[in-house]
Amino acid sequence: MNLEQIRFFITVVDTGSLSKAAEVLHKTQPAISIALKKLEESLGVPLLSRSKYRLELTPEGEKLLRHFRIMHRQQSILRSYASHLAAGIEKEVSIAYDVSTAADELFNVIKEVKSEFPMTELHVSGKERLGALNSLLKGEVDIAISPWLPTFLSFGDFETTVFSDMRLIDVLHRDLVDFDTSQGITKTRLSHIPQIMPKSFELDVDSDTVFFSDGISIIKTDDLFSQKALLCAGAGWGAIPEHLVEQELKSGILKKIVIEDLGGNAFVEVHVVRMATSSAGPVASRIWQLLHK
Structure with a gap:
């Protein structure tokens, strides 16, 4: 059993015939028939009934179809994810914000960035008592949103910009x-x-x-x-x-x-902060850009 055989089987079911499936897949009907036969042999159960003019799913085929669709969808996701990584896009990006701040704009940015980079996991955590800035210092997050005082520059090599005021x-x-x-x-x-x-x-x-x-x-x-x-x-x-x-x-x-x-x-300024020495990928850079005022 291989993924190509599964793709052929799903296409035959969706189109309703070998001839239509052959057009969609740009394959010959004999090639599709051979692939389906091998799939059935590897599973040990018939998937399609050929006794009627129109191909119909067997009871076994109906039960397996849902699982085949999941496998096919996961294959597509895996390919997209591999392309995602090959392009240098981060696997995950972490953001911490101080819960004392009004963070609605951050959440809107998260929504927008997630739609642009669906394969990147975005980790968002609320912190208290300057915990967001501390998480940044400890290397636990990529970006922090925190109340800010100029004296905080003494704690680390920060790059910072105004986000809002509180x-x-x-x-x-x-x-x-x-x-x-x-x-x-x-x-x-x-x-x-x-x-x-x-x-x-x-x-x-x-x-x-x-x-x-x-x-x-x-x-x-x-x-x-x-x-x-x-x-x-x-x-x-x-x-x-x-x-x-x-x-x-x-x-x-x-x-x-x-x-x-x-x-x-x-009035206390609220800043978006990242480490000046960090090398931001496309997703973290996009978040920074959208939060930057």
């Missing part, structure tokens, strides 16, 4: 508000309320310094889900990306506050 706002549960939120407030005024903040970062960045913690009353978490849940439960106040609490702000559960000591709310 607004960090300080929020407080409405039940804890005993002041006019349209006016600024000092951090001292909030000293009786716990500050909710990340436990640590995946990079060597001091979270206490980033979030201006005074260490008086603190709740630390290691994920954004818990941080948001604690804020919504009224466990304390803290800074969080505005887009993650839009609904809670609209409903009034959370109130935006401006802490004068901290200079108000802040």
